[in-house]
Amino acid sequence: MSFEVISNFIAAFFTLSIFSFLYKDNPFYKFAEAVFIGVSMGYAIPLIYQDTFIPFVYRPIFVEYKFLILIPALTGSLYIFRFSKNLGWLSRYPIAFSMGIVGMGVPLSMHSYVLVQMRSAMLPVDNINTALIFIGTVTILLYFFFSKEHKGVYGKVTNIGIWFMMVGFGASFGYTVMARISLLIGRIQFLLGDWLGLMK
Amino acid sequence: MKRQIPLLIVIILGFIFVIHVFVPHKASADFYDWYQTWIKAISPFMVLLGIMSLFMVHSTKIKRKVPNWQYSVITLASLIGTGAVGFIWGTQAGTPFMWLFKNVQMPMGATMFSLLAFYIASAAYKAFRARSAEATVLLIAAIIVMLGQVPIGIKISKLIPETSNWILNVPNLAAKRGIAMGVGLGMTATSLKILLGIERTYMGGGK
Numbered sequence: 001m002s003f004e005v006i007s008n009f010i011a012a013f014f015t016l017s018i019f020s021f022l023y024k025d026n027p028f029y030k031f032a033e034a035v036f037i038g039v040s041m042g043y044a045i046p047l048i049y050q051d052t053f054i055p056f057v058y059r060p061i062f063v064e065y066k067f068l069i070l071i072p073a074l075t076g077s078l079y080i081f082r083f084s085k086n087l088g089w090l091s092r093y094p095i096a097f098s099m100g101i102v103g104m105g106v107p108l109s110m111h112s113y114v115l116v117q118m119r120s121a122m123l124p125v126d127n128i129n130t131a132l133i134f135i136g137t138v139t140i141l142l143y144f145f146f147s148k149e150h151k152g153v154y155g156k157v158t159n160i161g162i163w164f165m166m167v168g169f170g171a172s173f174g175y176t177v178m179a180r181i182s183l184l185i186g187r188i189q190f191l192l193g194d195w196l197g198l199m200k
Numbered sequence: 201m202k203r204q205i206p207l208l209i210v211i212i213l214g215f216i217f218v219i220h221v222f223v224p225h226k227a228s229a230d231f232y233d234w235y236q237t238w239i240k241a242i243s244p245f246m247v248l249l250g251i252m253s254l255f256m257v258h259s260t261k262i263k264r265k266v267p268n269w270q271y272s273v274i275t276l277a278s279l280i281g282t283g284a285v286g287f288i289w290g291t292q293a294g295t296p297f298m299w300l301f302k303n304v305q306m307p308m309g310a311t312m313f314s315l316l317a318f319y320i321a322s323a324a325y326k327a328f329r330a331r332s333a334e335a336t337v338l339l340i341a342a343i344i345v346m347l348g349q350v351p352i353g354i355k356i357s358k359l360i361p362e363t364s365n366w367i368l369n370v371p372n373l374a375a376k377r378g379i380a381m382g383v384g385l386g387m388t389a390t391s392l393k394i395l396l397g398i399e400r401t402y403m404g405g406g407k
Contacts, residue, residue, distance in 0.1 A: 013362035016277040018311040022318055036269040036308040038278025041254060042303055045279075046286025046297065048247050056240040072238040076245030080252060082404075089202035092403050094242050096206035099402060100235070107221040113384020118379050129370045136374025137381075144278065144382045161378070166334045168375025170341025171367050173320070177342065178349050180317035183310050190307070199309025 012195040015187055071099070123194035208395050214395040254279065341367055 017032035057073050062065040075094050082091040127133045139161035142154070150158045193199035213235075220228045258272035286297040301336035327335045339385070348364020393399035 007303045011303040012306045014304060015311045016400045019307055021315065026343060030268065030271050031274060032308060034274040035278045035304065036312065037254075038275040038280075039282045039300060039305045040309075041251065042279040042282025043286070043297075043301060044247065045251065045283040046291050048244055048366065049287070050291060052240060053244040056237065057244060060241075068264035069237070069241050072241035073245075078251040079245045083252065083256065088404070092203070092246065093209070094208040095402060095404075096209040097213070097242060098239060098246075099210045099394065101239070102210070102216060102391050102394045104221055106218055106388055106395065109384050109387035109391065113387065115379050117380050117384070121377060129366075132370050133374045133377070136371055137378045140375060140378025141381060144378075159367045162334060164335060164371050164378070167341045167367060167371040168379070170338040170376075171345045171372040172323070173338065174265030174342035174349075176316065177320050177324075178346055180314055180320060184314035184317045186330030187201030187307070187314050188312050 008195045010192075012191055015191060019187075135160065140164055203400075203403065206403060210397065211397055219396070251279075260375065341371075 011096055014032050017028040018036075018171075021029040057069065060069040061073065075097060076088045079094050080091075081087040081089075082185070121134060121137050123130055125134055139157055141161075143150075143158040143161035143165070148154060188200060216228075216231065216283050220232055238240050255276065258276050261269045261272040262276075282297070282300055285295075285300060289295040289297060289358055324339060344360060345367055348354065348367075350360045353360040353364070390399065394402070
């Protein structure tokens with residue numbers, strides 16, 4: 001038995017173990033789930049060590065002798081006090097340093113999510129599609145305005161927003177199903193082709 | 201010291217970065233680069249915290265012999281094993297680490313996500329049983345978009361791919377735009393609350 005056959009056998013075993021959940025929760029699924037969590041986390045550790053710890057902590061301090069990096073490194077190490085009852089407050093310092101970036105979020109989210117979208121929405125209404133996009137956007141925004149009760153004419157207008165959202169959710173739903181089906185086809189191709197050799 | 205100084209750090213850094221967006225001066229850009237280097241030096245310790253948390257949760261389960269504690273042993277063994285393999289043989293292509301990725305992690309990840317295809321179909325059936333006009337519109341839009349992406353759609357009717365494109369470019373765009381504006385306003389409001397020290401839950405409980 002070649003190494004590739006053994007590899008495919010292992011991959012097929014884990015694939016079938018996960019699929020077995022479709023019948024019901026069982027020891028094979030639980031085993032595969034436990035391995036998946038461990039392997040996923042274990043996979044991240046050497047990569048983060050190699051791509052973040054070495055170039056941004058180890059090399060600046062021990063190779064380039066930039067001792068100023070000791071400050072963020074020591075601040076970062078305060079995270080481990082999160083588990084201490086008495087010294088847990090120390091972990092707030094690295095959190096505070098990381099949260100500082102939120103300041104950029106105020107103008108940037110306003111720009112990219114609101115202003116750019118508003119600019120794109122303010123096109124000349126010269127055909128039915130641009131009119132529909134405009135009506136849809138406005139009615140959806142009105143739907144999310146909860147300071148006024150959704151009754152009467154206002155309620156009917158917000159109802160149009162719901163219909164637009166339902167079509168939008170349907171489109172997202174369709175895309176999600178297609179993505180999942182594509183993954184499913186990939187797994188079935190692996191089982192029938194690479195593993196059992198029934199497909200070429 | 202325990203709460204006020206971290207809060208002050210967030211407020212000061214936050215306002216510096218608000219100014220940085222509006223005033224892209226060299227001093228401001230240099231400060232941003234310096235901050236990025238510091239954050240990158242802090243970030244590996246966040247992962248360490250995550251690993252410690254996972255170890256503590258599972259080792260407690262093992263110690264207390266809670267039902268199904270054996271799976272916690274498997275999780276920890278897989279974690280240690282994969283990490284050790286990466287450190288001993290490296291992470292390049294052709295190493296045992298990449299073999300684990302290709303034959304264990306990747307197949308399970310893809311299968312886990314493909315399972316959702318079945319559960320989504322079941323959710324669609326339940327939505328259809330609700331028999332509301334909105335649920336029907338949602339399903340019709342979903343079916344048209346799905347058929348518009350596959351060859352069978354065009355075989356049924358040439359109108360299907362066209363309608364699918366229209367759904368994506370017109371009502372879907374309006375929906376996404378309306379929701380995006382709401383999300384943007386929400387993000388701005390939340391960021392402002394953090395910046396002004398009104399929102400403090402990220403600091404955790406305790407004194």
